[in-house]
Amino acid sequence: MRTFRALLGLLVALAIGFTLASPVAPAAAAGPDRLPFNITNNSQRGENVFLYVVGVDLTSGRLGYVSQDGTFTAWSGGTNPPSPAPDVSIQMGGSGSSTTLNVPRGFSGRLYMSFGEKLPFSLTPDGLVQPAPWAPGDASENILFDWSEFTYNDAGLWLNSSQVDMFAVPHAVSVTEANGTYLETGKLKAGGRDAVINGLRDQGGWDGLIRTRGDGIVLRVLAPGKGADSGSFDPDYLAPYIDEAWGAYASKTLTVQPFGDRPDVKFFGTTSGSTMSFTDTTGAQVASFQKPSTSNVWGCDGNLGAPNDQVVGPIARTLCAALHRSTLGRLDTQPSGTAADFYQGDITNHYSRLIHQNMVDGRAYGFAFDDVQAQESLVHSGDPRQAGITLNPF
Numbered sequence: 001m002r003t004f005r006a007l008l009g010l011l012v013a014l015a016i017g018f019t020l021a022s023p024v025a026p027a028a029a030a031g032p033d034r035l036p037f038n039i040t041n042n043s044q045r046g047e048n049v050f051l052y053v054v055g056v057d058l059t060s061g062r063l064g065y066v067s068q069d070g071t072f073t074a075w076s077g078g079t080n081p082p083s084p085a086p087d088v089s090i091q092m093g094g095s096g097s098s099t100t101l102n103v104p105r106g107f108s109g110r111l112y113m114s115f116g117e118k119l120p121f122s123l124t125p126d127g128l129v130q131p132a133p134w135a136p137g138d139a140s141e142n143i144l145f146d147w148s149e150f151t152y153n154d155a156g157l158w159l160n161s162s163q164v165d166m167f168a169v170p171h172a173v174s175v176t177e178a179n180g181t182y183l184e185t186g187k188l189k190a191g192g193r194d195a196v197i198n199g200l201r202d203q204g205g206w207d208g209l210i211r212t213r214g215d216g217i218v219l220r221v222l223a224p225g226k227g228a229d230s231g232s233f234d235p236d237y238l239a240p241y242i243d244e245a246w247g248a249y250a251s252k253t254l255t256v257q258p259f260g261d262r263p264d265v266k267f268f269g270t271t272s273g274s275t276m277s278f279t280d281t282t283g284a285q286v287a288s289f290q291k292p293s294t295s296n297v298w299g300c301d302g303n304l305g306a307p308n309d310q311v312v313g314p315i316a317r318t319l320c321a322a323l324h325r326s327t328l329g330r331l332d333t334q335p336s337g338t339a340a341d342f343y344q345g346d347i348t349n350h351y352s353r354l355i356h357q358n359m360v361d362g363r364a365y366g367f368a369f370d371d372v373q374a375q376e377s378l379v380h381s382g383d384p385r386q387a388g389i390t391l392n393p394f
Helices: 004-021 192-201 224-229 239-250 294-299 312-324 350-357
Strands: 034-041 049-057 063-066 072-074 090-092 098-104 107-115 122-124 127-129 144-153 156-161 171-177 182-185 210-212 218-222 254-256 267-272 275-279 285-290 378-381 384-391
Touching: 034 049, 034 107, 049 098, 063 098, 090 098, 098 144, 107 384, 144 171, 144 218, 144 384, 156 171, 156 384, 171 378, 182 378, 192 210, 192 218, 192 350, 218 224, 224 294, 239 267, 239 294, 239 312, 254 312, 285 312, 294 312
Parallel strands: 034 384
Antiparallel strands: 034 098, 049 063, 049 090, 049 107, 063 072, 107 144, 122 127, 144 156, 156 378, 171 182, 171 384, 210 218, 254 267, 267 275, 275 285
16 A cells, blocks of 8 residues: 555655755746646547646645645545545546646645546545555556656746656656746657567566556556566566676775766765775765665665765665666766666666657656656756646557
């Protein structure tokens, strides 16, 4: 069971991180109090689409949903076992239709899009139970759906598509700024969805991540960590590469420069046994990490847990990204290289590789820290006037 309460800390941390990442904070709140999101269905599918806007009010910390007019309502009730949540869906038609909904300033969450069926949300005393189709027997496992994630606050809008958990519905995200500038990302190449699916079918051992409904429709491809959790992917897949990459720094030094705008901040890592220790430029030890498991890498957690600080977290993010992209042990300054250097070798994150390869601009959120070196499918505006999500053909 996956509750939105479990994501609350992450969402708030992201909102704080987004604000800190803005080079200049606006003197006053920019953008409308309720930001229009235009949803356009170009999927070439006939089913009605059901939309949901769920998340957290950043001022109160309360979890809830947003109606089409932009009104936030906190969830109430919730039981153990979970009880059905109220139906808060916003319906739009099949391909060729569009609708506009509004998001209030000070809100962070997800916009779900479901084809042909409403999604089963439920409530516990701890929060909203979200669909988790990678879990065998989950009520959503035979529904075609996906989501985007966003934060809208006084510093602007951050909106991204996400493949961190799964790859399902091709959709692009966009923002139009006050000066008319239009930014878009997340658009797949023509035939890109099939290319990702077929690429994984042809990649030995990866076809178990593909989920197909009884009527033959491929609903989604699970991210490798979700596949391993459900028993459909090798839980130790990365172990030989992790051993090799971790061990490489027993005889050489890894330099981590986690801040692109602060190249003077450097950390130096060497390995002794299963421990990688880091010093700063003064020679003081500032962090150490135990060798991660495959699961730790897929989730960027456990031994690679990244606290919201200025030392351990940035190093952990960098290590996790390098292990996903199979550059650790090969490129001794991290992050470094270009997209052409990523995902080399037989043992790598082929799921993320294929998704990036089939994006028009090469950008995707193939794992949690794919924003290292700005590889993520994210649009940001400090002064937005309109956001958009376009469901692309498949």
